[in-house]
Amino acid sequence: MENHNHEAKTNQNYLCNSLPQVLVLEPPPVFKFHGDQLSKRFHFLKAWESPLPLHQYLTIHSQSVQALLSSGRNPITSEIIQLLPSLGIIVTPSAGLNHIDLQECRRRQISIVTAGTLYSEDVADLAVGLLIDVFRKISTADRYVRHGLWASQPDYQFPLGSKLGGKQVGIVGLGSIGLNVAKRLEAFGCNILYNSRQKRPSIPYPYYSDVCDLAAHCDVLIICCGLTDETRHMINKEVLLALGKKGVIINVGRGPIIDEKEMVECLVQGEIAGAGLDVFENEPCVPKELVQLDNVVLSPHKAVHSEETLMALCDLVVGNFEAFFSKKPLLTPLVDY
Amino acid sequence: MENHNHEAKTNQNYLCNSLPQVLVLEPPPVFKFHGDQLSKRFHFLKAWESPLPLHQYLTIHSQSVQALLSSGRNPITSEIIQLLPSLGIIVTPSAGLNHIDLQECRRRQISIVTAGTLYSEDVADLAVGLLIDVFRKISTADRYVRHGLWASQPDYQFPLGSKLGGKQVGIVGLGSIGLNVAKRLEAFGCNILYNSRQKRPSIPYPYYSDVCDLAAHCDVLIICCGLTDETRHMINKEVLLALGKKGVIINVGRGPIIDEKEMVECLVQGEIAGAGLDVFENEPCVPKELVQLDNVVLSPHKAVHSEETLMALCDLVVGNFEAFFSKKPLLTPLVDY
Numbered sequence: 001m002e003n004h005n006h007e008a009k010t011n012q013n014y015l016c017n018s019l020p021q022v023l024v025l026e027p028p029p030v031f032k033f034h035g036d037q038l039s040k041r042f043h044f045l046k047a048w049e050s051p052l053p054l055h056q057y058l059t060i061h062s063q064s065v066q067a068l069l070s071s072g073r074n075p076i077t078s079e080i081i082q083l084l085p086s087l088g089i090i091v092t093p094s095a096g097l098n099h100i101d102l103q104e105c106r107r108r109q110i111s112i113v114t115a116g117t118l119y120s121e122d123v124a125d126l127a128v129g130l131l132i133d134v135f136r137k138i139s140t141a142d143r144y145v146r147h148g149l150w151a152s153q154p155d156y157q158f159p160l161g162s163k164l165g166g167k168q169v170g171i172v173g174l175g176s177i178g179l180n181v182a183k184r185l186e187a188f189g190c191n192i193l194y195n196s197r198q199k200r201p202s203i204p205y206p207y208y209s210d211v212c213d214l215a216a217h218c219d220v221l222i223i224c225c226g227l228t229d230e231t232r233h234m235i236n237k238e239v240l241l242a243l244g245k246k247g248v249i250i251n252v253g254r255g256p257i258i259d260e261k262e263m264v265e266c267l268v269q270g271e272i273a274g275a276g277l278d279v280f281e282n283e284p285c286v287p288k289e290l291v292q293l294d295n296v297v298l299s300p301h302k303a304v305h306s307e308e309t310l311m312a313l314c315d316l317v318v319g320n321f322e323a324f325f326s327k328k329p330l331l332t333p334l335v336d337y
Numbered sequence: 338m339e340n341h342n343h344e345a346k347t348n349q350n351y352l353c354n355s356l357p358q359v360l361v362l363e364p365p366p367v368f369k370f371h372g373d374q375l376s377k378r379f380h381f382l383k384a385w386e387s388p389l390p391l392h393q394y395l396t397i398h399s400q401s402v403q404a405l406l407s408s409g410r411n412p413i414t415s416e417i418i419q420l421l422p423s424l425g426i427i428v429t430p431s432a433g434l435n436h437i438d439l440q441e442c443r444r445r446q447i448s449i450v451t452a453g454t455l456y457s458e459d460v461a462d463l464a465v466g467l468l469i470d471v472f473r474k475i476s477t478a479d480r481y482v483r484h485g486l487w488a489s490q491p492d493y494q495f496p497l498g499s500k501l502g503g504k505q506v507g508i509v510g511l512g513s514i515g516l517n518v519a520k521r522l523e524a525f526g527c528n529i530l531y532n533s534r535q536k537r538p539s540i541p542y543p544y545y546s547d548v549c550d551l552a553a554h555c556d557v558l559i560i561c562c563g564l565t566d567e568t569r570h571m572i573n574k575e576v577l578l579a580l581g582k583k584g585v586i587i588n589v590g591r592g593p594i595i596d597e598k599e600m601v602e603c604l605v606q607g608e609i610a611g612a613g614l615d616v617f618e619n620e621p622c623v624p625k626e627l628v629q630l631d632n633v634v635l636s637p638h639k640a641v642h643s644e645e646t647l648m649a650l651c652d653l654v655v656g657n658f659e660a661f662f663s664k665k666p667l668l669t670p671l672v673d674y
Contacts, residue, residue: 032494125501125525129475132466136643138636139470139479145635146628150621157369158637163645164462187524188462284487291483298482299475300495306473308500 019043020325021064023084025054026071028093033307034314041318044069058083067091067321070100072115078104089324091317095119096226102337112334113320117176118312119304124180126303127222127252130276131185133297134248136161140294165189170218172211172234173225173253174200181222193217196225211235215242220250227254237262240272248274252303255281264289267296278303356380357662358401360421362391363408365430366642371651378655381406395420404428404658407436409452415441426661428654432456433563439674449671450657454513455649456641461517463640464559464589467613468506468522470634471585473498477631502526507555509548509571510562510590511537518559530554533562548572552579557587564591574599577609585611589640592618601626604633615640 022042024031031038038044045065050057058065058080065084070076072094078101081087090100091113105112133139141158144150150158167190171178174194182192182205192205195214199207208214211234215221221243225231235249235258243249249272251258260281266272267290274295280286283301290296319331359379361368368375375381382402387394395402395417402421407413409431415438418424427437428450442449470476478495481487487495504527508515511531519529519542529542532551536544545551548571552558558580562568572586572595580586586609588595597618603609604627611632617623620638627633656668 029494033497121502121526122500125469126473126475128525129466129469129473132462133470133475133479136463136466136639138463138466138634139476141636141639142476142634143480145623145637148628150623150637154621157366158639158642160370160642160644160647161639163459163643165458166645184521184524187521188465189458284491286482286487291485297475297479299478300482300487302473302478302495302498305495305497306500307497308503310497 020067020321021045021061022067022069022321023047023058023061023065024069024071025076025080026074028069028071029305030093030310030313030317033310037314038317042067042321054080055083062086067324069317069321070094073099076100081105081108081110089113089321089330091320093313093317097334097337106337111324111330112337113316113330113332114334115313115316116332118316119309120176120180122306122309123177123224123252123303124184126278126299127177127181127224127250127276128184130250130252130278130297130299131220131222131248132164134250134274134276134295135164137294139297167191167219168193168217169220169222170194170208170214171205172196172214172221172223172257173231174203174205175224177252178222178224181224190220197230212239212242215239215247216244218243219246220248223249223251223253223257225253225257227256231257233257233259235259235263237266240266243272245270245273247272248276250276252278255279255283260287267293357404357658358382358398359404359406359658360384360395360398360402361406361408362413362417363411365406365408367430367647367650367654370644370647374651375654379404379658391417392420399423404661406654406658407431410436413437418442418445418447426450426658426667428657430650430654434671434674443674448661448667449674450653450667450669451671452650452653453669455653456646457513457517459643459646460514460561460589460640461521463615463636464514464518464561464587464613465521467587467589467615467634467636468557468559468585469501471587471611471613471632472501474631476634504528504556505530505554506557506559507531507545507551508542509533509551509558509560509594510568511540511542512561514589515559515561518561527557534567549576549579552576552584553581555580556583557585560586560588560590560594562590562594564593568594570594570596572596572600574603577603580609582607582610584609585613587613589615592616592620597624604630 020042023045025047045061047057062083066086066088068090070090070092072092081104087110089111093115095115169185169190169192171182171194174196194205195208195211264287276297278299279301323330357379360382362384382398384394399420403423403425405427407427407429409429418441424447426448430452432452502525506522506527506529508519508531511533531542532545532548601624604612613634615636616638660667
């Protein structure tokens, strides 16, 4: 009861200072970097800081909460939504919506705002960076120089890399990220091919309905699609063998899209030539075999981490919540979800 | 005298097997990777393998040598050329000609073949790869994952990178390499500015005649020019301070174009934000301060190292020598040198 009173008092104090209230269940990354800025505009009810069970915490604030900022990861279930009868808007910093019970939101006509394509350019930049790194051995060369081997091994010939121009690059999932990757790699003289659920009529690149067929025609596969039941372990041993001994795989999608065990085996056995990976099946755990290999580049799931994009996300969060609270049209509402 | 006889005999043997003779003073990299292929077409007189002093070695072969393959580094002086009265062609695997006495070649009407722009795409690819790496901390992230820190430090927030799109990128030296860098970075949404000896009328990018003025207008400087008396230490402390605390420098030109001591000082003091370096002032020695920094990416002067380009170089060497020996027009002769 003491906790209960404390929560109610805190809430009361903030209502007095008239900042609009936003519920947060778990802190999203934008909080770590722009928490101060956000807190000047809104009073955040930080559920994760409360010692109360979530159900009890939500019950206390059930009447006042009109807005919710999702972490983009933890589920916003129908149970949570039903505990918040005044909820009118959910803003999620994710591009996807898998974590939100959309049926309940539809029924209640709750507005939803996502990050949309805000991250596409950052992810595409990293995909291209990983590809150049694997092809031209940049991280390996950096280790070589840092360990003092350049100066101490005058007769050693650093291994040759590969040229990007003229390579067949297969993009798996030609959404906003895939199109941004394609645009960048065309400037390097790469030829783009793609696989996606459906052929896109307006796209000039050759389409392969079968990902194994795509792999057989490619020097590089770049995984840019989302994780669904259909894409889980879509990149299996058959696809990797079709990609072949000179083939390189880049993953900026989600770890489980690749059968990681098979990929590691293929890399160790030389059945494929290299990999650039921002995502893994069991993050933050990375298969120990990969750490020993010079033909892979390992990145800790940070494809969307740039200062500029996180600032843009902060603006998107603030702009949409401010529009909501002042009863103006939202800046970027999700339509027909 | 024993050596002398041995040389003469070896020479005699090869003349019998009728392969055309090509003199090599020091082995170029193409020799390490395609020596077998080259040796099927030509008999190479390998001066560096002979115990004789160079002058004596050349005197022995003076009448027979019509063709010379340069290493691209060691000087082809007027003294060497004068010892080879039958010399009709020099092929150098370099883009530049600083190491060849052109006056003597002109006087003797010796044909010259260079690599021309063969390397431009490889160098541009590496320049962009180094830039993405510095901006998005790819090598640093790879070290972080390999050292097991991602899994062992769950609360650590890997530092944010920077977005490429919208950045002002100043290219110093807008030749073939610089133009290839510009083409690639435009696809990332960067804005290109440039400095070169003269404004190029057909180029749409803003021109800055003063490199310090260019730096003051840029987030990134990419050094793509050659090393001359004018460009030595052109990137001095004043230019680096104009680039500023958020500025990044990429060097795929030559080490001495930057005042390395000042650059290291600026990096250590945080006067510039980062650097991606393929070249250094005293290669293969790299300033020890750089090895300690996470905001630099270090590459062992390997901008032109791709399998495809070295194969193309091999074809260029073979094609031009074969044309020369069969008295056909050279494939890629240097005109008006």
